[in-house]
Amino acid sequence: MEISISRATDFSILAQFLCGININENQHIGYCGEKNEEILQSLEEDFIDQHGKKTFLIVEDLDGVKAAIGFDIDEESASAEVWGPFVKSDLNSQQISMELWHEIKKIYPSIHTFNFFINEQNKGVLSFMKEINATQTGKHLVLQIEREKFIPLKKFKSNLFQISDFESFANIHNKAFPNAYYGANTILNRINEQQELRILKDDKGNVQGYAYFEVTPGYGEASIEFIAVSSRFQNQGLGTILLKEVLTRIFMYESIDKIQLCVAITNDQANHVYHKAGFYTKHQLLSYSYIDGTI
Known part of the structure; x- marks a missing residue:
């Protein structure tokens, strides 16, 4: 043909x-x-x-x-x-x-x-x-959650980022995501009404973790860019708290009825947090790379 x-x-x-x-x-x-x-x-x-x-x-x-x-x-x-x-x-x-x-x-x-x-x-x-002759480089899950299946929180433990939080936030971000596409300063410069950075602290004012997400209401879209908890405060369910608070905030936008994100299948800790918050697996994806001249 x-x-x-x-x-x-x-x-x-x-x-x-x-x-x-x-x-x-x-x-x-x-x-x-x-x-x-x-x-x-x-x-x-x-x-x-x-x-x-x-x-x-x-x-x-x-x-x-x-x-x-x-x-x-x-x-x-x-x-x-x-x-x-x-x-x-x-x-x-x-x-x-x-x-x-x-x-x-x-x-x-x-x-x-x-x-x-x-x-x-x-x-x-x-x-x-x-x-x-492309080379497989990884396996990934596309996770999804719908508004109708999510129970929003009535109270928040996190608060909007303040400039006094920057040093602690940057330390957590750099350790959790050393080669991130957005560095701490970039995130700081991106913050606006639809691009939100939330900080979680303990009773003594120590920064325990953070979450950064972006919303595009006109297209009914949202992306959870980063969530991280300080190594000092892990295994306390704080990642799940931050994730549920972010989902609560995102679903306040009427145009957004579902959220998708992609996670490496080997990232057991993140997958546990997402599933615990109500996400389910929609797709399993395989990543491949091809470098010209290999065949």
Whole structure:
């Protein structure tokens, strides 16, 4: 079967295709969301190259888009997060996946490292990983909780961050997340009405832990970025307290009816805290990396 591959021209049409296909576990890619508005926002923000061109290729016929692959490119590290390959089930998945893959790599020869995030039920793309000799790098859980299943707290033990808390907060953050994408100063600068840092203290004023989360009410989204408890105060249930307080705050926004987060399957302590607070496992994902030139 000969196919015609072209660069995506209309992100709104592409978002509809990705939304329709990514809700199925057997075609699900972890990087891609499941809401049309969320996917469209990601496409418009992350899939435009330095020349202003869309970094998504598609296969389409008279019925619309049939397959697609995209690169979320980081020029500095010469790497990309790969969305796809997405192929409708009535097509030859392996043939089209390989043709899309070779074509988009040809367009971006400077990119050498490719990262994938694949649902364990997505047998087609997992077979594609074997075919290109990609290396599995980890296993992850996508956890979810819905507003209707969560019992909000009536009283809070934590309080909003004060500048006098900074040193203690930074010490906890740096020890818990030494290579975090947000450092303590970055978090401090991001705080606003919808990006909240909460501090938990004991009766003597010692900082026991903190939680930082961000909310985007317009898109009905929230992300719990960091929760950590000082080593001095662990194994007292404080992480669960902070998590339940954050969930209570987030669900105060009427547009947010569920929250998802991703955790390494090996992070037993975090998984215990999340499940104890009411999260359940929605997806299990496998991460892969491919470095050009390995085959």
